[in-house]
Amino acid sequence: MSVNGQESFDVVVVGGGAIGMAVAYYLKSMSAGCHVAVVERDSAYTLASTPRASGGVRRLFALPENIELSNFSIPVYEQFPELMAVNGEKANISFRKGGYLFIVPTADVGNLKRNYETQKKLGVNVDFLEPDGLKKRFPSMTTGDLAAAVHSLDDGWMDPYAALMAFRKKVRSLDVALIQDEVVSIEREGALVRGVTLTSGKKLKAANIVNAAGAWSPLVSQMVGQTIPVTPLRRFEHYFECEEQIEPLPYVKDVNRLAFRPEGKGYTGGVPTLAEPRAYNFEVNHEYFDSVVWPALAHRFPQFEKTKCKNTMSGLYDQNDLDGNPIIGPWEGQCENFYLATGFSGHGLMHAPATGHAIAELILRRRFETLDLTRLGWKRVENNTPYPEQGII
Numbered sequence: 601m602s603v604n605g606q607e608s609f610d611v612v613v614v615g616g617g618a619i620g621m622a623v624a625y626y627l628k629s630m631s632a633g634c635h636v637a638v639v640e641r642d643s644a645y646t647l648a649s650t651p652r653a654s655g656g657v658r659r660l661f662a663l664p665e666n667i668e669l670s671n672f673s674i675p676v677y678e679q680f681p682e683l684m685a686v687n688g689e690k691a692n693i694s695f696r697k698g699g700y701l702f703i704v705p706t707a708d709v710g711n712l713k714r715n716y717e718t719q720k721k722l723g724v725n726v727d728f729l730e731p732d733g734l735k736k737r738f739p740s741m742t743t744g745d746l747a748a749a750v751h752s753l754d755d756g757w758m759d760p761y762a763a764l765m766a767f768r769k770k771v772r773s774l775d776v777a778l779i780q781d782e783v784v785s786i787e788r789e790g791a792l793v794r795g796v797t798l799t800s801g802k803k804l805k806a807a808n809i810v811n812a813a814g815a816w817s818p819l820v821s822q823m824v825g826q827t828i829p830v831t832p833l834r835r836f837e838h839y840f841e842c843e844e845q846i847e848p849l850p851y852v853k854d855v856n857r858l859a860f861r862p863e864g865k866g867y868t869g870g871v872p873t874l875a876e877p878r879a880y881n882f883e884v885n886h887e888y889f890d891s892v893v894w895p896a897l898a899h900r901f902p903q904f905e906k907t908k909c910k911n912t913m914s915g916l917y918d919q920n921d922l923d924g925n926p927i928i929g930p931w932e933g934q935c936e937n938f939y940l941a942t943g944f945s946g947h948g949l950m951h952a953p954a955t956g957h958a959i960a961e962l963i964l965r966r967r968f969e970t971l972d973l974t975r976l977g978w979k980r981v982e983n984n985t986p987y988p989e990q991g992i993i
């Protein structure tokens with residue numbers, strides 16, 4: 601569509617990672633006539649977070665909203681081959697229902713138990729395990745310092761790059777305009793945004809704009825005068841192998857943030873830390889594995905005493921420093937047609953489908969219909985009232 605020589609869209613999505621793609625996919629699925637553009641500055645996704653993710657998907661959260669985001673999204677990933685098929689060609693994202701396991705010492709059992717009750721209420725297939733039960737299920741694990749665990753049997757992991765490529769191919773087939781360019785400014789007139797200007801000098805008119813720029817979303821928000829508490833938090837993902845046999849493991853996570861899962865002949869994971877200075881820093885610290893990750897692994901599984909790190913990749917979380925949870929919805933009271941879908945703080949891949957669906961509902965139907973995500977909206981940021989997870993994050 602062209603208005604006064606300028607291309608005009610119902611929705612311009614800034615950022616073509618998992619979140620931006622999911623928004624575009626659900627807009628077109630719910631309203632085939634909706635004119636959608638996704639502006640992505642780097643179609644190779646050199647620095648984007650999505651392809652650098654570990655690929656874990658889990659329902660193990662405390663907040664009902666986070667559990668529901670997973671309850672919606674994980675089955676979507678399970679059905680990805682069919683849902684993202686184009687001309688009969690299925691997508692392959694290597695989805696593996698390997699399970700997820702949270703393990704805790706005595707001090708954290710209360711939280712774990714409360715969260716488990718919430719998860720059960722919301723239909724999650726979870727087992728609460730005492731140390732004996734845990735040892736029976738995972739005999740190689742050192743459990744002496746653990747008081748309990750929760751095993752979520754239907755969770756797992758996938759290949760994030762393959763998921764992103766599947767989304768891209770699908771939205772292109774649905775006539776979403778995939779524009780390789782960078783949004784450098786956003787036109788705002790009072791309480792409305794009107795369009796974007798790109799590096800190429802091109803301008804796009806937009807009835808709605810979605811900020812899905814991940815770790816770069818604070819810069820996009822600044823273009824409309826909005827300050828958001830999202831910051832770029834570097835974390836390392838290590839690939840390592842083990843010479844000794846361990847029984848098949850789920851995605852294992854502890855309160856000190858050691859998180860890893862099987863991958864190919866070895867394992868992938870790491871120990872993210874919130875103490876990391878916030879910056880667009882992709883430098884790899886090769887000491888980190890030996891000084892932090894390896895001791896944590898060897899403590900939990902003696903087999904890792906002899907492990908070797910084969911590869912380390914760095915990537916950025918779109919960390920919400922207010923409360924570690926996403927901000928989903930319009931800039932209420934200021935710019936009602938400027939939407940945020942950011943601040944996923946390490947959970948953006950697993951929550952992308954539900955987020956895309958929710959933003960599509962807000963834009964097309966003016967309200968949340970499937971999941972009520974009001975408490976994850978902008979108001980809590982404006983009112984400085986954090987809504988954090990309790991327990992392992």
Ligand SMILES: Cc1cc2nc3c(=O)[nH]c(=O)nc-3n(C[C@H](O)[C@H](O)[C@H](O)COP(=O)(O)OP(=O)(O)OC[C@H]3O[C@@H](n4cnc5c(N)ncnc54)[C@H](O)[C@@H]3O)c2cc1C
Pocket residue numbers: 614615616617618619620639640641642645647648649650651652653654655656657781782783784812813814815816817820835836837914915916917918941942944945946947948949950951
């Ligand atoms: C090491 C690591 C491990 C992780 N593990 C997991 C995990 O196991 N499970 C999970 O759910 N999540 C995980 N995450 C988090 C997850 O990767 C992110 O939350 C998610 O990918 C965010 O998706 P996104 O689309 O918002 O961001 P991105 O994938 O970063 O996409 C944003 C895009 O916006 C583009 N962009 C930015 N500014 C502009 C602009 N001005 N104009 C045009 N384009 C622009 C960028 O080029 C980028 O491609 C992990 C992250 C890291 C770093």
